Amino acid sequence: MKNEGDRNMDLSPQERLDYMPGKKRNIFQRKDIFSFSMDAVLLAKFAYIPKNKGKIIDLCAGNGAIPLMLSIRTDFKIDAVEIQEALCDLMKKSIIYNGLENQINVIHKNILELTDEVSWGTYDLVTCNPPYFPMAASDRHNKNEKLLFARHEYACTLEDVIRISSKLLNFSGRFAMVHRPERIVDIMTLMQKYKLEPKKIQFVYPKKGREANMVLVEGIRGGKPGIKTLYPFFVYGEGQDYTEEFKTHYENW
Template sequence: MVKLIGDERLDYLLAEDLRIIQSPTVFSFSLDAVLLSRFAYMPIKKGNILDLCTGNGIIPLILSTRTNGKITGVEIQERLYDMAMRSIAYNNLEQQINMIHGDLKEMPKQLGYGKYDVVTCNPPYFATPHKGNQNPNEYLAIARHEILCTLEDVIRVSSQLVKQGGKIALVHRPGRLADIIEQMRKHRVEPKRIQLVYPKQGKEANTLLIEGIKDGHADLKLLPPVFVYNHDNEYTKEIKTILYGDKQEDMQA
């Protein structure tokens, strides 16, 4: 059994055969987090992985199915941290996933410099608007806007935490690509792989996946695009596989 608070619900992660606690008023993960979890390089047998801005733990949960390494999630909002902790316990993953309630900007001092093989992050996407233009829901405002951390904070801290030769993977908006590359190079991270995600054929990309290597050499690869919906406004086969795995056939039966 799992304790649910308020409007929380226990959702399936079908492709991973896991469950996760979500709340429409506090936090529910988006496709962006799932795409990042599948895009990021993962050491299979061992390694130390860190996920910043971890929310309700969606990325550590999915990564646990791709690696036997130790995974740490960092979340500043106590309510989201608590949701993640309960989800990890429900899935019996306490031996693999550790959660920290704290500010990512403090993590290099708290966890140590150059300790991680991979750092992932699904950060707030938008610059902080005037208070009157922010989402009145504090949980959602902090998750979406650079209120408690900026893009530079995320990249600087990720660079400090990752080993030399280690990898940093982010999901963001395509409009921030120039800023991301500028900040990566400023903080000794060389962009190596980029993949754009499009809502459907003929539309502009609305999601950016990017991975860089600490002190890497310049050799950027542009991966094939990902399309979310087909012309019938149904998930493409690629997205169905990411979300449902082999269970998509059972759902259609």
């Protein structure tokens, strides 16, 4: 049973409490730290969840947007791994506020240093909204380390994410990730290298006539070849309003 949650938690001067799409979950965020984005919400809906049983782990969890949204879809246990202590603290506050202490477990660690905090080879689903951009020499001079962790492959690379996800999954377990379309060749190549056969892909466009700026990919560990390309989403219409199709998908939880 989920708890009622603590609705009387204090906010620090930097913090705010926001609704997530569908208004079934609240999330604590900080003004000086990268907030959750549309990418995380779309991934939480894109990922396939087993019907009868399941163990889930979210890598590069940030302030917990994906685990929080996944908890609307399932009662399965969810591990959430995040390297930044400040984001772990926010995630823990959101978990308590939403009464999810018995479902979501926060692991404060670099995914490269995971040991017995996780159950290797047993998860049915691994999700990840990783840093999108490879590190350049100039990026290392960025004084905002929090943004480096969020945007750049500073603490782990795309290959690290895919390799570790494969080790976490059981045979026929699923890996679901959101990333940038320009990395799709790298993603597919690395997934096959680590025995995660790509099975489903969906592109997201800011609006018609523009290039895609997001791609959702799912693979199965040990799966047979063959991939489905789902119908794309167009986020905005002529103005700054969501298209009806996207609004229904994004906000219907």
